[in-house]
Amino acid sequence: MRNITAQAATAAAVPAGSDVAVEVRGICKMYNEVEALRGIDLDFPAGKLTTLLGPSGCGKTTLLKIIAGLIPATSGEVRVNGKAVTGPGPERAFVFQDFALMPWATVMRNVGFGLELKGMGKNERQAIAQKYIAEVGLSGFENKYPHELSGGMRQRVGLARAFAVNADVLLLDEPFSAVDEQNRRKFQEDLLELVEKEKKTFIFVTHSIEEAVYCSDRIVILSRRPGRIAQIIEPEIDRTASPDAIRRDQGYLDTVEEIWQGLKHYVD
Amino acid sequence: MSFPVQANGSSRAVPTSEASFFWRKLSEHRTALWRLASIGLFFLVWEIAGRIPISFAFPTFLETLRAFVTMTLDGSFVAAYAETLQPLVIGITISAVIGIGLGIVMGLSRFAEWLVAPVFIVLQAAPMAALIPLITFVYGIGLVSKTLAVIMLALPVIVLNGYKAVRNANPSLVAMCYSFQGNLWQRITKIIIPDASPVIFAGLRLGLAAGFIGVILAELLITPTGIGDLITYHRSVANYAEMYAAVVSIILVSTLTLAALEAFELRVLRPEKRKS
Numbered sequence: 001m002r003n004i005t006a007q008a009a010t011a012a013a014v015p016a017g018s019d020v021a022v023e024v025r026g027i028c029k030m031y032n033e034v035e036a037l038r039g040i041d042l043d044f045p046a047g048k049l050t051t052l053l054g055p056s057g058c059g060k061t062t063l064l065k066i067i068a069g070l071i072p073a074t075s076g077e078v079r080v081n082g083k084a085v086t087g088p089g090p091e092r093a094f095v096f097q098d099f100a101l102m103p104w105a106t107v108m109r110n111v112g113f114g115l116e117l118k119g120m121g122k123n124e125r126q127a128i129a130q131k132y133i134a135e136v137g138l139s140g141f142e143n144k145y146p147h148e149l150s151g152g153m154r155q156r157v158g159l160a161r162a163f164a165v166n167a168d169v170l171l172l173d174e175p176f177s178a179v180d181e182q183n184r185r186k187f188q189e190d191l192l193e194l195v196e197k198e199k200k201t202f203i204f205v206t207h208s209i210e211e212a213v214y215c216s217d218r219i220v221i222l223s224r225r226p227g228r229i230a231q232i233i234e235p236e237i238d239r240t241a242s243p244d245a246i247r248r249d250q251g252y253l254d255t256v257e258e259i260w261q262g263l264k265h266y267v268d
Numbered sequence: 269m270s271f272p273v274q275a276n277g278s279s280r281a282v283p284t285s286e287a288s289f290f291w292r293k294l295s296e297h298r299t300a301l302w303r304l305a306s307i308g309l310f311f312l313v314w315e316i317a318g319r320i321p322i323s324f325a326f327p328t329f330l331e332t333l334r335a336f337v338t339m340t341l342d343g344s345f346v347a348a349y350a351e352t353l354q355p356l357v358i359g360i361t362i363s364a365v366i367g368i369g370l371g372i373v374m375g376l377s378r379f380a381e382w383l384v385a386p387v388f389i390v391l392q393a394a395p396m397a398a399l400i401p402l403i404t405f406v407y408g409i410g411l412v413s414k415t416l417a418v419i420m421l422a423l424p425v426i427v428l429n430g431y432k433a434v435r436n437a438n439p440s441l442v443a444m445c446y447s448f449q450g451n452l453w454q455r456i457t458k459i460i461i462p463d464a465s466p467v468i469f470a471g472l473r474l475g476l477a478a479g480f481i482g483v484i485l486a487e488l489l490i491t492p493t494g495i496g497d498l499i500t501y502h503r504s505v506a507n508y509a510e511m512y513a514a515v516v517s518i519i520l521v522s523t524l525t526l527a528a529l530e531a532f533e534l535r536v537l538r539p540e541k542r543k544s
Binding site: 088 | 447448450462463537
């Protein structure tokens with residue numbers, strides 16, 4: 001485990017040897033009179049999974065939606081691959097907490113929806129959708145409707161839809177919070193495989209410390225409202241080990257404990 | 269020793285399996301059966317009420333049924349509906365196009381909402397039947413007046429339902445479409461309209477039902493034509509069975525049209541509901 005908060009305080013820490021996919025500079029967000037985020041400076045390394053972690057109401061989802069271009073920041077700037085964000089763009093794809101699947105569309109159409117909006121032909125987009133449906137483990141469910149799937153499977157559809165548009169940056173807003181515990185564990189393991197395979201930048205919002213430590217290359221801990229960066233941690237866990245070994249790993253457990261100690265005083 | 273037992277067993281088994289097959293078939297259509305039973309019970313009560321009789325102007329169910337069959341066969345229903353359906357179809361088509369269009373615009377724009385919504389809220393609350401005679405002063409007693417009567421009754425509910433449906437379209441799906449760079453047109457056609465379609469169609473069904481009321485009112489209040497004429501005529505000559513048969517035919521046509529509309533909705537817009 002590496003705590004790089006000190007560097008983070010001086011300049012948004014750039015980890016050696018990796019490119020920066022997303023730069024966040026001086027982001028502030030006011031909701032009327034309420035200050036949600038204050039002076040966020042952050043770099044998200046390319047090809048890594050970075051988690052935004054914090055107590056509820058710390059503005060982590062707000063920050064993710066600002067990066068996605070879904071809501072405007074009050075001040076500050078977000079750059080993705082060096083280009084300033086003014087709205088949603090093809091280099092980013094969002095995975096929604098409530099899945100946001102169209103109930104009237106099959107799994108196939110839902111997964112291909114991002115491509116459909118771009119005006120891609122039916123055969124072409126179905127071929128791509130088919131590939132990602134298989135990749136998230138939903139082969140055979142192409143013609144099912146969302147209400148016929150479990151929560152975990154629905155979120156796999158959401159993930160496949162985000163993969164299908166081939167964005168560089170995937171933004172996941174508490175993707176597992178509506179998925180039951182057992183499915184969540186399996187899904188986390190599968191997600192790590194996909195991170196390895198897809199070589200994309202993942203930005204992941206969660207309120208689960210275990211999930212953050214288990215999945216992330218980097219954890220950004222935000223403090224309570226107004227949200228500011230409290231700590232940046234790199235768990236440095238050996239991911240070649242089996243999932244069960246990781247969950248019993250001393251480094252993993254220590255990191256979870258340390259984050260909990262840091263967050264404890266925010267919890268009433 | 270075993271042979272007769274077996275023979276006995278098998279000869280018994282055949283009717284039981286047939287019976288269980290029958291019961292299984294029956295339970296598959298249980299809801300349909302209950303609906304039929306409900307209608308049957310209603311007809312029975314009607315028949316009894318007609319035989320008491322509660323009024324000399326109240327025919328029994330069987331008399332009405334006989335009149336209904338006669339009127340269907342002699343073509344008087346066909347001729348009547350050919351006339352009645354004209355203002356209804358024109359009026360409902362106009363109401364549906366204007367109503368859904370206005371509803372969507374109002375759902376998407378606060379300005380249009382403030383401008384248009386109060387008018388329709390007032391219109392929906394107003395006693396439209398009382399206003400129908402006023403139309404004749406302006407548009408006479410022809411097709412225009414009757415079409416207007418249909419529109420006056422059907423339009424408000426279609427507009428208000430469409431507007432509420434669009435306003436309450438799932439914000440998460442709208443955000444999803446936006447995040448995948450869907451433009452405004454795609455957002456409306458691919459997300460908002462399908463998501464709002466159950467409520468829009470509920471409005472259309474209510475509008476259609478109101479349209480039936482409108483056209484019958486127009487035929488009774490403005491000039492007796494079509495099915496309204498059948499009712500008025502048979503009442504005036506005290507053919508109560510025929511009069512009731514005409515009324516029943518309206519209910520039948522209206523119910524069948526509503527069912528057809530529902531089937532269309534399931535087939536075209538919400539395939540997932542058909543499957544479940």
